[in-house]
Amino acid sequence: xxxxxxxxxxxxxxxxxxxxxxxxxxxxxxxxxxxxxxxxxxxxxxxxxxxxxxxxxxxxxxxxxxxxxxxxxxxxxxxxxxxxxxxxxxxxxxxxxxxxxxxxxxxxxxxxxxxxxxxxxxxxxxxxxxxxxxxxxxxxxxxxxxxxxxxxxxxxxxxxxxxxxxxxxxxxxxxxxxxxxxxxxxxxxxxxxxxxxxxxxxxxxxxxxxxxxxxxxxxxxxxxxxxxxxxxxxxxxxxxxxxxxxxxxxxxxxxxxxxxxxxxxxxx
Numbered sequence: 001x002x003x004x005x006x007x008x009x010x011x012x013x014x015x016x017x018x019x020x021x022x023x024x025x026x027x028x029x030x031x032x033x034x035x036x037x038x039x040x041x042x043x044x045x046x047x048x049x050x051x052x053x054x055x056x057x058x059x060x061x062x063x064x065x066x067x068x069x070x071x072x073x074x075x076x077x078x079x080x081x082x083x084x085x086x087x088x089x090x091x092x093x094x095x096x097x098x099x100x101x102x103x104x105x106x107x108x109x110x111x112x113x114x115x116x117x118x119x120x121x122x123x124x125x126x127x128x129x130x131x132x133x134x135x136x137x138x139x140x141x142x143x144x145x146x147x148x149x150x151x152x153x154x155x156x157x158x159x160x161x162x163x164x165x166x167x168x169x170x171x172x173x174x175x176x177x178x179x180x181x182x183x184x185x186x187x188x189x190x191x192x193x194x195x196x197x198x199x200x201x202x203x204x205x206x207x208x209x210x211x212x213x214x215x216x217x218x219x220x221x222x223x224x225x226x227x228x229x230x231x232x233x234x235x236x237x238x239x240x241x242x243x244x245x246x247x248x249x250x251x252x253x254x255x256x257x258x259x260x261x262x263x264x265x266x267x268x
Contacts, residue, residue, distance in 0.1 A: 072097075165194070
């Protein structure tokens with residue numbers, strides 16, 4: 001059995017995966033977290049499958065140099081494209097963001113019509129549709145690539161009062177609501193910051209955060225295996241592959257607080 005005080009490793013192409021870290025901090029405050037943002041290669045959402053698998057493998061190889069008890073792929077794109085590769089390559093309990101969100105969507109949708117907002121690569125993989133239909137064979141899934149949303153969030157444009165944000169979101173949402181969906185999955189770890197803006201435009205929609213569902217699934221698994229850290233206090237370590245200062249600035253957006261810990265730049 002893994003040391004329960006060992007790190008939970010979390011990786012993403014940049015700072016978006018910090019929405020997962022935020023939920024871990026809220027739900028499992030005693031856990032030690034090791035985060036890696038592959039900022040030299042962001043965003044993953046526009047890259048080829050070959051590149052994404054290569055980058056993700058390098059990311060996990062770096063994190064695996066530390067003592068990990070579990071790993072979270074805090075990137076929908078990497079989870080959709082590279083998950084099976086990582087499972088074969090590394091002897092680690094690996095958790096993703098897609099399966100928990102897909103399962104939740106299948107459970108809560110009343111009419112079985114589910115929309116997915118995600119990156120181009122995630123949509124191209126059809127990963128959400130496959131997992132949703134695994135849990136609900138009659139589901140009707142409509143996936144939409146939303147390439148303008150990550151740049152908006154990265155530039156701190158995500159508030160519902162922002163006319164640019166609401167205009168772009170409305171254009172995307174119109175393409176999904178026309179299908180009669182009653183449930184929407186925010187299939188990118190950047191998108192939880194847009195939750196309020198989305199809900200203001202579709203107030204009756206069930207909106208699911210892949211970041212939140214991933215951490216709920218992780219917590220349940222750690223509880224079942226007796227791996228929750230029961231010692232008070234926690235350690236946070238942050239690594240990036242490029243521009244630590246820019247990451248630190250972006251981190252404040254996703255964590256909703258100033259990042260006081262050191263951010264270390266490494267080559268992977």
